[in-house]
Amino acid sequence: MSKSSPNSSAASGKASEISLSSDEIRRLCEFLYRRTGMTFGESKRYYIERRVADRMSAAEMRTFPAYFSYLQTSESEVEHLINIFTVNETYFYREEHQLHCLGRSLLPDIVRNRKPGDLVRIWSVPCSTGEEPYSVAIWLLENWPMVDAYHIEIVGSDIDTEALLKAQEGVYGERALSRLPSHVIDRYFEPPRDDQRRLIRDLRESVKFTSVNLVDDASVAAQGRFDVVFCRNVLIYFDDGSRERTANNLYDALNPGGYLCLGHTESMSRISKRFRLRRFEDAIVYQRPEGS
Structure with missing residues (x-):
C-alpha cells in the first residue's frame, strides 16, 4: 500500500493512500469505543487505515484531521464509519444446536404458564443481514408444533444500518443458504434469480428489524423485554468494561426466567454473576432467574 507522510495527508485523494499516526489511530479507536464498545488498536492498523481511507474518499476529505472534525458534526458519517467497521459474517442455521434447544427446552419452559395466544418475544442481536432471526422463524415453523398457538414476535437488531437494510430486503446467495435443506429453501424462498434467492413475503x-447499540442503555431499553435473546459472537469484540455494560443491558432486556444464548466461544460466567447457567440437552445457555 502506498503511504503518504505520517501526518496522514491523503494528497492524491485516493482511498488507498493514507497513513495514520499512532496518535490518530488512538483518537479514532477511542471515538469508536465510545460510540460502539468495540475495541481496536495499533495491531489492527491495516484494517483501520483501509476503512478510514474509504470513508475519507467518500466524504471527499483529504486529511485525517479534517475528516475527524467532520465526524464530530455529522451523525450520518458516524453511522457510515460504524457500518464499515462492523463484521457481518453469518449464514442460515448457524449454531443449529441452539435452535434445537430453543424448540425442545427453552420455549416449552417459557410457555408452561401462558395461555394460547399470549405473546412470546425473541430477540436476535446483533442480527447482521438477517440470517439469524429468519432462521429462528423458519426453524419454529418447521419444528415447533406449538408455533401457531402463541403470538411469536421476532426482532432482529444491529448497529449496522446498511446490514439492516439488506436484512429487510431478504435476498441471499448460495453460501448463506448452504446449511438449509433443499425442501426448506423451496418452501420459504422465491425461485432463484441471478444465483440468489429472496425470502417469501410472509417470512x-x-x-x-431495529437499530440498537448494545452499550447504550437507552437504546437497549427501547426494545422492550424478551423471553429469549440470541447475542452471539459480539462480546469477543468488546473489552471488559463494554462486556459488563452489555451484560447488564441484556439482563434488563430479559423477562424474569428468560434465556440468553451466546456464541460457542463466549461465556457469561466470566462477565456477570447475575445470570444462572443452565445446561440443556442441546446447549448451555444463561437465564435471568425467576423473581429477579
Missing part, C-alpha cells in the same frame, strides 16, 4: 414480514 420477511414475520421479523421486525
Whole structure:
C-alpha cells in the first residue's frame, strides 16, 4: 500500500493512500469505543487505515484531521464509519444446536404458564443481514408444533444500518443458504434469480428489524423485554468494561426466567454473576432467574 507522510495527508485523494499516526489511530479507536464498545488498536492498523481511507474518499476529505472534525458534526458519517467497521459474517442455521434447544427446552419452559395466544418475544442481536432471526422463524415453523398457538414476535437488531437494510430486503446467495435443506429453501424462498434467492413475503414480514447499540442503555431499553435473546459472537469484540455494560443491558432486556444464548466461544460466567447457567440437552445457555 502506498503511504503518504505520517501526518496522514491523503494528497492524491485516493482511498488507498493514507497513513495514520499512532496518535490518530488512538483518537479514532477511542471515538469508536465510545460510540460502539468495540475495541481496536495499533495491531489492527491495516484494517483501520483501509476503512478510514474509504470513508475519507467518500466524504471527499483529504486529511485525517479534517475528516475527524467532520465526524464530530455529522451523525450520518458516524453511522457510515460504524457500518464499515462492523463484521457481518453469518449464514442460515448457524449454531443449529441452539435452535434445537430453543424448540425442545427453552420455549416449552417459557410457555408452561401462558395461555394460547399470549405473546412470546425473541430477540436476535446483533442480527447482521438477517440470517439469524429468519432462521429462528423458519426453524419454529418447521419444528415447533406449538408455533401457531402463541403470538411469536421476532426482532432482529444491529448497529449496522446498511446490514439492516439488506436484512429487510431478504435476498441471499448460495453460501448463506448452504446449511438449509433443499425442501426448506423451496418452501420459504422465491425461485432463484441471478444465483440468489429472496425470502417469501410472509417470512420477511414475520421479523421486525431495529437499530440498537448494545452499550447504550437507552437504546437497549427501547426494545422492550424478551423471553429469549440470541447475542452471539459480539462480546469477543468488546473489552471488559463494554462486556459488563452489555451484560447488564441484556439482563434488563430479559423477562424474569428468560434465556440468553451466546456464541460457542463466549461465556457469561466470566462477565456477570447475575445470570444462572443452565445446561440443556442441546446447549448451555444463561437465564435471568425467576423473581429477579
